[in-house]
Amino acid sequence: xxxxxxxxxxxxxxxxxxxxxxxxxxxxxxxxxxxxxxxxxxxxxxxxxxxxxxxxxxxxxxxxxxxxxxxxxxxxxxxxxxxxxxxxxxxxxxxxxxxxxxxxxxxxxxxxxxxxxxxxxxxxxxxxxxx
Amino acid sequence: xxxxxxxxxxxxxxxxxxxxxxxxxxxxxxxxxxxxxxxxxxxxxxxxxxxxxxxxxxxxxxxxxxxxxxxxxxxxxxxxxxxxxxxxxxxxxxxxxxxxxxxxxxxxxxxxxxxxxxxxxxxxxxxxxxxxx
Ligand code: HEM
Numbered sequence: 001x002x003x004x005x006x007x008x009x010x011x012x013x014x015x016x017x018x019x020x021x022x023x024x025x026x027x028x029x030x031x032x033x034x035x036x037x038x039x040x041x042x043x044x045x046x047x048x049x050x051x052x053x054x055x056x057x058x059x060x061x062x063x064x065x066x067x068x069x070x071x072x073x074x075x076x077x078x079x080x081x082x083x084x085x086x087x088x089x090x091x092x093x094x095x096x097x098x099x100x101x102x103x104x105x106x107x108x109x110x111x112x113x114x115x116x117x118x119x120x121x122x123x124x125x126x127x128x129x130x131x
Numbered sequence: 132x133x134x135x136x137x138x139x140x141x142x143x144x145x146x147x148x149x150x151x152x153x154x155x156x157x158x159x160x161x162x163x164x165x166x167x168x169x170x171x172x173x174x175x176x177x178x179x180x181x182x183x184x185x186x187x188x189x190x191x192x193x194x195x196x197x198x199x200x201x202x203x204x205x206x207x208x209x210x211x212x213x214x215x216x217x218x219x220x221x222x223x224x225x226x227x228x229x230x231x232x233x234x235x236x237x238x239x240x241x242x243x244x245x246x247x248x249x250x251x252x253x254x255x256x257x258x259x260x261x262x263x264x
Contacts, residue, residue: 116178123185
């Protein structure tokens with residue numbers, strides 16, 4: 001392709017950032033890494049929730065306020081919300097072909113994931129240190 | 132590449148849902164996506180429950196009552212199945228990423244194992260849950 005239009009940009013400057021994969025490898029790897037973390041942590045947490053079905057607030061707090069359980073819960077929450085937002089991003093990119101709607105959806109997903117992750121992590125910290 | 136620009140050349144069509152017959156493989160693939168989306172919605176409830184656990188006692192009791200209502204129980208059972216299915220099928224994905232299990236018989240066998248495993252684990256969770264509650 002010979003470029004007939006005059007441009008001040010170098011060929012390198014034009015193609016930079018336009019590769020099909022962009023940040024793909026980092027995204028792919030983080031999706032797998034968080035998945036791997038959720039396998040043991042998620043099974044542990046589901047077991048804990050099953051054991052506390054119908055329990056009162058004090059026993060739920062006693063469960064999550066310990067240094068080990070609290071730490072595991074926070075690690076799980078980080079992995080969960082990261083994994084979920086990466087996954088939902090792919091879904092939006094696959095189905096949403098209107099640029100502004102795609103960007104808007106991604107902003108909503110990322111903000112919601114950050115908000116809910118922060119809310120739930122602060123809640124665990126409060127149970128650990130709130131006394 | 133010299134004469135035909137991408138816009139003029141006919142592009143390959145993706146395997147469209149109304150053209151390809153449903154197969155176990157395609158059903159399982161779309162189920163992984165569907166359960167991933169359902170679980171992401173479930174994370175909202177998870178954050179709500181944890182925040183309530185750290186908050187005022189009456190509000191935690193209210194959240195417990197919502198989750199203990201029949202709608203809540205059905206939703207929790209549904210999320211249990213989504214979790215176990217997505218988890219087991221996710222392991223299947225990770226094994227593929229590691230290069231294992233690409234032969235068609237293995238793909239079908241692991242797919243069946245995921246289905247059976249997810250149903251068994253969900254039923255086990257429901258039985259344990261019903262006993263504890
Ligand atoms: C509550 C927990 C989880 C949530 C909310 C969640 C959410 C999601 C979402 C929304 C996607 C994108 C689906 C798609 O692109 O079609 C996804 C993909 C994926 N999930 Fe999860 N997930 C969870 C747990 C897990 C676990 C425990 C594993 C364990 C192995 C896992 C493994 C994967 C893998 C490998 C993918 C990528 C699939 C692909 O490339 O098509 N996920 N997840």
